[in-house]
Amino acid sequence: MRHAFIDKYAYRDSPVHRLNPALKVAFTLGFILTLLILSGQFHDQAWLPWLYWGCFGFLLIIIFLSGLPPLALTRKVAVILPFILAIILLNLLAGSAPAQAGHLIARSLLSILALVILVSTTRFHEILQVLALWRVPRVIRLTLSFMYRYFFLLIDEAEKMARAFRVRYQGNSNWEKLKLMSVITGILFIRSYERAERVYHAMVMRGYTGE
Amino acid sequence: MKAVEVSRLNYTYPSGRVVLSDISFSLEENRTLGLIGPNGAGKTTLLLSLCGLMEFTGTVSVFGEPMTLKNARQVRARIGFVFQNPDDQLFMPTVREDIAFGLKELGCTAEEVTTRVRQSLSAVGLEGFEDRSAHHCSFGEKRKITLAAALARRSDLLIFDEPTRELDPGGRREFMGMMREIKATKIIATHDLDLVLELCTDVLVINGGQIIARGGPKDLLSNRDLMISNRLEVPYRLRDT
Numbered sequence: 187m188r189h190a191f192i193d194k195y196a197y198r199d200s201p202v203h204r205l206n207p208a209l210k211v212a213f214t215l216g217f218i219l220t221l222l223i224l225s226g227q228f229h230d231q232a233w234l235p236w237l238y239w240g241c242f243g244f245l246l247i248i249i250f251l252s253g254l255p256p257l258a259l260t261r262k263v264a265v266i267l268p269f270i271l272a273i274i275l276l277n278l279l280a281g282s283a284p285a286q287a288g289h290l291i292a293r294s295l296l297s298i299l300a301l302v303i304l305v306s307t308t309r310f311h312e313i314l315q316v317l318a319l320w321r322v323p324r325v326i327r328l329t330l331s332f333m334y335r336y337f338f339l340l341i342d343e344a345e346k347m348a349r350a351f352r353v354r355y356q357g358n359s360n361w362e363k364l365k366l367m368s369v370i371t372g373i374l375f376i377r378s379y380e381r382a383e384r385v386y387h388a389m390v391m392r393g394y395t396g397e
Numbered sequence: 398m399k400a401v402e403v404s405r406l407n408y409t410y411p412s413g414r415v416v417l418s419d420i421s422f423s424l425e426e427n428r429t430l431g432l433i434g435p436n437g438a439g440k441t442t443l444l445l446s447l448c449g450l451m452e453f454t455g456t457v458s459v460f461g462e463p464m465t466l467k468n469a470r471q472v473r474a475r476i477g478f479v480f481q482n483p484d485d486q487l488f489m490p491t492v493r494e495d496i497a498f499g500l501k502e503l504g505c506t507a508e509e510v511t512t513r514v515r516q517s518l519s520a521v522g523l524e525g526f527e528d529r530s531a532h533h534c535s536f537g538e539k540r541k542i543t544l545a546a547a548l549a550r551r552s553d554l555l556i557f558d559e560p561t562r563e564l565d566p567g568g569r570r571e572f573m574g575m576m577r578e579i580k581a582t583k584i585i586a587t588h589d590l591d592l593v594l595e596l597c598t599d600v601l602v603i604n605g606g607q608i609i610a611r612g613g614p615k616d617l618l619s620n621r622d623l624m625i626s627n628r629l630e631v632p633y634r635l636r637d638t
Contacts, residue, residue, distance in 0.1 A: 331490055335488050335531075
């Protein structure tokens with residue numbers, strides 16, 4: 187079973203890792219907000235691409251200082267890429283200018299990269315502690331906590347099912363494979379639903395009322 | 398005093414399948430009840446019903462308090478539940494937060510939470526595990542953390558669903574030792590008949606959602622016909638060689 191998907195690199199040691207978690211969370215949120223506001227307010231300014239490059243350079247320095255493997259970070263950012271491209275495609279179909287699409291790609295990638303750096307240099311429970319300190323509603327913190335806790339279980343379950351499928355499937359048809367994979371995905375959702383029910387029972391038994 | 402009193406308990410799935418049918422039994426305080434039966438007998442459903450987690454018909458009382466929708470929370474405050482799969486039970490990012498979750502819901506102060514977390518981890522031999530992530534722990538450690546979480550609440554009734562399942566022999570022995578030390582009323586649903594023999598004072602055999610037999614562990618577990626007809630086995634130590 188694999189254990190750490192989200193904050194795998196957060197258990198390393200570097201000057202960035204040692205920084206106060208609250209500072210890192212505040213900085214990341216500030217960075218993303220500033221980027222979004224500036225790129226929204228000055229979207230027609232010629233210097234905007236330089237701002238993006240400046241931000242990228244700054245994030246590269248943080249990556250260098252934290253000793254994070256650039257390839258692993260790129261892979262993490264790439265996971266989100268299809269979603270960004272889908273949004274851009276929708277925007278283009280809705281009549282947005284191609285330059286706007288460029289802005290969207292730049293600020294999305296920079297924001298995601300900043301978040302990936304944050305979770306790669308700060309343990310997830312430390313981030314949750316910061317959110318608790320800032321009085322972020324408990325339901326949001328619990329949701330984040332569950333996401334972190336059960337994401338790897340879901341991946342693990344999916345891997346087990348895929349392994350069982352590979353062992354037993356003898357056919358060659360890609361279409362048939364696709365059909366079977368969709369059935370497996372459905373079963374995975376049912377299992378997740380059942381697990382959610384069991385987790386809820388465990389929470390209720392410990393006094394949880396949803397408040 | 399009766400710790401648990403169940404009368405004419407019935408539970409049917411929405412599909413119409415009867416899972417529990419006319420279950421009635423009682424358990425005296427500080428006794429340990431072993432719930433045995435084949436897979437699908439209704440053991441887990443019965444345990445969940447005792448905690449008011451299933452919409453059953455009939456009556457369930459815990460320490461004289463009837464389990465109703467209105468007072469379910471108060472009644473549950475006296476019950477600790479160790480679930481079959483620790484991954485369903487351990488949902489917070491660190492061990493400390495996981496154990497503290499139930500305590501905060503009970504309204505304990507911050508100092509009390511800290512003390513109880515430390516004490517309960519010490520009781521299961523996991524001192525210093527406070528800041529670890531539960532999902533980085535081994536299965537045996539996770540199992541102990543679930544017990545610590547139940548112990549921290551200082552429940553009067555502890556319910557265990559398959560507590561020794563998937564534990565290695567050493568872990569199983571260790572866990573049974575811890576269960577033996579707990580001074581509370583216990584209900585244990587299990588296929589581990591040696592555990593029943595060692596820890597339980599009373600036994601219920603259920604099959605097909607009905608109580609088939611009740612009595613002392615030695616009497617029931619040595620009854621070969623009863624065991625075989627309910628897809629169970631006479632434990633080795635009770636077999637005539």
